[in-house]
Amino acid sequence: MFENLTEKLQRVFKNLRGEGKLTEENIQQALRDIRISLLEADVNFKVVKQLIDRIKEKSLGQEVLTSLTPAQQVVKIVHDELVELLGGGAAQLRFASQPPTVILLAGLQGSGKTTTGGKLARWLSRHGHRPLLVSVDVYRPAARRQLTVIAEAIDMPIFEGPAGPADPLELARLARREAANTGRDVLVVDTAGRLHIDDEMMGEMQQLKQQLEPAEVLFVADAMTGQDAVKSADEFHRRLGLTGVILTKMDGDARGGAALSIRSVTGQPLKFVGVGEKYDALELFHPQRVVSRILGMGDVLSLIEKAQETVDLKQAEEMQRKLLSDRFSLGDFRDQLRQMRKLGPLDQILGMLPQVGPFRQLQQVKLEEKELVRIEAIVDSMTPRERNHYQVINGSRRRRIARGSGATVQEVNRLLKQYAEARRMMRTLSGGFMAKRMGKLKLPSALR
Amino acid sequence: MPIQTLFGPPPPPTVFERLQEAVSSTRQNLAERIEEAVHGQKEIDAGLLEHLEATLLGADLGVATTTEVLDKVRQQVDRRQVSDAGQLTGMIKQELLEILKRTDARAGTQAGSLCREFPQVVLVIGVNGVGKTTTIGKLAHQLISDNKRVLLCAADTFRAAAIEQLEIWGQRTGTEVIKQKPGADPSAVLFDAIGSAKARGIDYVIVDTAGRLHTKSNLMAELEKMSRTAGRAVPGAPHEVLLIMDATTGQNGLQQARRFTESVGVTGIILAKLDGTAKGGVVIAIARELKLPIRYVGIGEQKDDLVPFDPEQFIDSLFRETPR
Known part of the structure; x- marks a missing residue:
């Protein structure tokens, strides 16, 4: 998410890095570049102006700290400013003291409310709640059917209401009663997409809010939204009193400046981000982490969290030992690929790593998901002996492996070459180089 | 035009x-x-x-x-x-x-085949939630009003209830929808649709595709396959590849247009949801960088809320001095 902004700012500060101290002149250049980056990231121009003013003020007013280079200092100021704008720590969902807690999803057409509704229900149930879904979108063709299909897919109860034409308020009322009667503690209400300037539809939303007294009114917004984000968010907030924001489609390459814009006009925290088409692709929003990513420090925390969920710790330790002791076989290589695939889409994982130091080259690696499947197939077609002693793989073995895995001999060759290189690299790293390097890496403040 | x-x-x-x-x-x-x-x-x-x-x-x-x-x-x-x-x-x-x-x-260059093959295949593509299905409903309505024979192809087999949504638009506009089961291969649905269109003397097959982020290479490959499949079934197909763009989209719109053009050769853009406060300036940025013509503008949720895009009209409207 934000990759492009990250690259830009890094370039800016790389230029600054050569300077001995922070002068008015070089800070001007940095500020101009930061401004362009933020604008290209779709941060609203007014928000950008405020940000730049504050960053400038702080940069110039501050004494140069001896512990930091001027570039680091600007990074720190920008970092702090963005974190502050995004609201500091991670925001939690609010729950009503008297169940059922009602969560109302609101937003423009196509922002992703229905899919998010399903993801949210799944997230809630994974966190010990008993959610009930309901769609009060009686306007868009097949909208209610869509939520029903999603509910089935994630195995969550949905209140479908009476067949045929229905009234959103009545549907909501019945769903709430159903939740209370069946002991569901959270009711997730998916509403019709509407334009913020559609007075009638916004009125309906206000009525829904009045009737349901939701603990959360969440504004679902598309991460690709441009300058208009401030206007729609502002109007939704004015009419409904939003309590939070969910930013969807963050798995694309949109720079997500809308996050800053929306936060700045509503003052409400971003609570979740949607990061994929699968129903578990909903994550808590962590301002620290997102800003860390903006500044190229990498979202190491998210990665660790994910790894902990999926990776077998013992296996990982064993793997590391093998890596360092040069007993890393093709079979281990395959196991590791499998582990990695369990973590999620590769580009997502790579995006979370810092874009500095030894990880930098990794950003250019464009591994296709399908390619991994291929590699696995190739390794699967080897005999155990071949996996442990790759040197024995001669021409005729290569042909057999290629036939067995449906690959070409060239592909097999390429894999063997890559593996040999990886081994060589590991040897170099294990010679103390890695330890030295890792020790030097400054951890982002969120980690300390 | x-x-x-x-x-x-x-x-x-x-x-x-x-x-x-x-x-x-x-x-x-x-x-x-x-x-x-x-x-x-x-x-x-x-x-x-x-x-x-x-x-x-x-x-x-x-x-x-x-x-x-x-x-x-x-x-x-x-x-x-x-x-x-x-x-x-x-x-x-x-x-x-x-x-x-x-x-x-x-824009004039791509419609130029002398012997027009029928059916004309119109591929409708875009990222998630831009309004592809709704726009297809409106397009179908427009073509039918012009006495054309239209067939809709439900090739969004991925999103929940996408097929049903298109079917409702089919009913509204009196257009037949060719579909298969959810999860079916979109290219197979497309192939089917073109087959039926040929048999029935249909003029236009409008293909609804699943929304996909332009960064997902596997989904873009799926789109390329659909394009190839269409080309095998009808020479020169897809005759139109219309990229639907949400008017609220910011600078990411450029990237979308770039990537979709790279993979399936976008022939035109339809700017949806221009009835909000979204400014549509992305249109100008895309036109400048990619020279992609903007064909239509979506201005509402009803079936006739689709109007042809005309640069002069558009700019004139932008700059008309009398407000509202």
Whole structure:
């Protein structure tokens, strides 16, 4: 998410890095570049102006700290400013003291409310709640059917209401009663997409809010939204009193400046981000982490969290030992690929790593998901002996492996070459180089 | 306009009013603020240009386009060709119009096969939630009003209830929908649809595809496969690849247009949801960079809320002085 902004700012500060101290002149250049980056990231121009003013003020007013280079200092100021704008720590969902807690999803057409509704229900149930879904979108063709299909897919109860034409308020009322009667503690209400300037539809939303007294009114917004984000968010907030924001489609390459814009006009925290088409692709929003990513420090925390969920710790330790002791076989290589695939889409994982130091080259690696499947197939077609002693793989073995895995001999060759290189690299790293390097890496403040 | 040869003549004259109405928010936003900026300032100074910059940026034109337009204006100011601040509106308007006009030449090239093969296959693509299915409903309505025989192809087999949604649009417009089960191979559905279209003498097959982010290479490959499949079934297909773009989209729209063009050769853009406060400036940025013509503008949720895009009309509406 934000990759492009990250690259830009890094370039800016790389230029600054050569300077001995922070002068008015070089800070001007940095500020101009930061401004362009933020604008290209779709941060609203007014928000950008405020940000730049504050960053400038702080940069110039501050004494140069001896512990930091001027570039680091600007990074720190920008970092702090963005974190502050995004609201500091991670925001939690609010729950009503008297169940059922009602969560109302609101937003423009196509922002992703229905899919998010399903993801949210799944997230809630994974966190010990008993959610009930309901769609009060009686306007868009097949909208209610869509939520029903999603509910089935994630195995969550949905209140479908009476067949045929229905009234959103009545549907909501019945769903709430159903939740209370069946002991569901959270009711997730998916509403019709509407334009913020559609007075009638916004009125309906206000009525829904009045009737349901939701603990959360969440504004679902598309991460690709441009300058208009401030206007729609502002109007939704004015009419409904939003309590939070969910930013969807963050798995694309949109720079997500809308996050800053929306936060700045509503003052409400971003609570979740949607990061994929699968129903578990909903994550808590962590301002620290997102800003860390903006500044190229990498979202190491998210990665660790994910790894902990999926990776077998013992296996990982064993793997590391093998890596360092040069007993890393093709079979281990395959196991590791499998582990990695369990973590999620590769580009997502790579995006979370810092874009500095030894990880930098990794950003250019464009591994296709399908390619991994291929590699696995190739390794699967080897005999155990071949996996442990790759040197024995001669021409005729290569042909057999290629036939067995449906690959070409060239592909097999390429894999063997890559593996040999990886081994060589590991040897170099294990010679103390890695330890030295890792020790030097400054951890982002969120980690300390 | 090529769109007239493909989709018949434009709807009755109310279109202009409706377009105007649709972009009134844009107009108010952009034109009024430029007016506001130049009003009361006789001399053109740096502060004024800065204000204009903010105005263009705020309309989602993007940094590159804004810089280009303003640089040209600045040059003219420097050469003392402009002394009156009031002339600025006209100059900026002219620059924007030039950018949009440059797409027209290219737009003519793709409709040029002499022996038109039928059915014409229209692939409708875009990222998630931009309004593909709704736009297809409107397109079908327009073609049918023009006495064309239309078939809809439900090739979004991924999203929950996408097929049902298209079927409802089929009922609304009296169009048959060719579908398979959810999860089916979209290319197979497409192949089926083209087969039925041939058998029934259909003029246009409009293909609804699943929304996909342009960064997902596997999904883009799926789209490429659909395009190839269409080409095998009908020579020259897909005859149109229409990229639907949400008017609220910011600078990411450029990236979308780029990537979709790379993979399946977009032939035109339909700008949906222009009835909000979204400014549609992304249209100009895309036109400038990719020379992709904008074919239609979506201005509502009803079946006739789709109007042809005309650069001059569009810019004129943007800059009309009477508000609302």
